[in-house]
Amino acid sequence: MRVYSKGIRKLIGLVIIVCVVGGVLGYQSSFAKSTNNQSSEHSPNYPENENGQTYGSSSDAASPETEPELISAIGIDGTAGYVLKKDLDGEQPKSPQDAIALQNNRSPDGRDIPLYDVEGTTVIGVFHVGGK
CATH class of the missing domain: 1.20.5 (Single alpha-helices involved in coiled-coils or other helix-helix interfaces)
Known part of the structure; x- marks a missing residue:
């Protein structure tokens, strides 16, 4: 047992x-x-300005593809506004050789791009990208 x-x-x-x-x-x-990971189905629902451009913070985006057209930013003088995504992204390479050329031609001090109002038409300041 x-x-x-x-x-x-x-x-x-x-x-x-x-x-x-x-x-x-x-x-x-x-x-x-x-x-x-979040999919594009769950991308943020950004508001649109009178010109039909989406605007808001890029930190709400699940990926670069879901960022708004106008991304909130603070200018070099402290002004709050928006930068165009295409200006912020800059020229995109089409090949590895283009990427190397773009990298070699890039200023070590960065570059300045326009800072817009919410409508994306009036320049209200300058935003500095890259550099020190």
């Missing part, structure tokens, strides 16, 4: 271990699915 009870104890212990491992694996799988 004693052998029988040891066998049952081992069997119960094995079942408990299998259940715990299965539960942990199931939880990790569902947790990983729920914490995937």
